[in-house]
Amino acid sequence: MLDQLQLTLTRSARKTLSIYIERDGSITVHAPKNLPLAKVEEVLKKKEYRIYKVWTEQRILNESHRNREFVSGQSFLYLGRSYALKLIDTIEEPLVLKNGRFYLRKSEKVKAKEHFVNFYKTNGFPKIIKRIEDYKKKLGVSPNKVRIIDIQNRWASCTQEGNLNFHWKCIMAPYAVLNYIVVHELVHLKIKNHTKAFWNEVDKLIPNYLDKVDWLKKNGAGMDL
Secondary structure (H helix, E strand, O other): OHHHOOEEEEEEOOOOOEEEEOOOOOEEEEEEOOOOHHHHHHHHHHOHHHHHHHHHHHHHHHOOOOOOOOOOOOEEEEOOEEEEEEEEOOOOOOEEEEOOEEEEEHHHHHHHHHHHHHHHHHHHHHHHHHHHHHHHHHHOOOOOOEEEEOOOOOOEEEOOOOOEEEEHHHHHOOHHHHHHHHHHHHHHOOOOOOOHHHHHHHHHHOOOHHHHHHHHHHHHHHOOO
8 A cells, every 4th residue: 555655754853753744645754874774764654554444534634725715705714714805906014814814906916925924923923922821831841942834644743853943824724723733843842742742741731632633633634724
């Protein structure tokens, strides 16, 4: 089955092997530098059925992906709610959200995606920072730097240096799901891998975190521009 899939192998100073199946169906294998290729293949063979099952689920979910057009009436997500877009001739900023609607200046339509990304970054950053401040005290951790960027097919990441990166698309999710994403990365400051201990820490702060994981699986493909 794995012969049908495209896997990318990366190596680093890590101690364990991890397999990431991204939202777009791409598969990345992160392995220790000194782990023989034969051992990597052995691990992949043992997990073959599980990998293929998750990959198939992702492919089905990706069929719900929506290609949004920047026209009046099109809906755009923000913190779990959909807001219709209206193009108008004059407005104080290129893109604003007010009175339950997104307003885009007609002359800026060619840069519409850029304006939406900037909106999510600008409005999302303080919301993420607030959640980090709330939860980091409970976990006894503190990130080095926090950024909102485009990190391809992940919602967020925690670097070896203790930096937290969040995809601007996270701001499309409901607050409860955003809380989970933040807690997930904060716990990685304590526990790098997705071990039982890791999920136990997540569960302490987000007892129903599996619901949030499920929400992202079902709705993630639609959180796009």
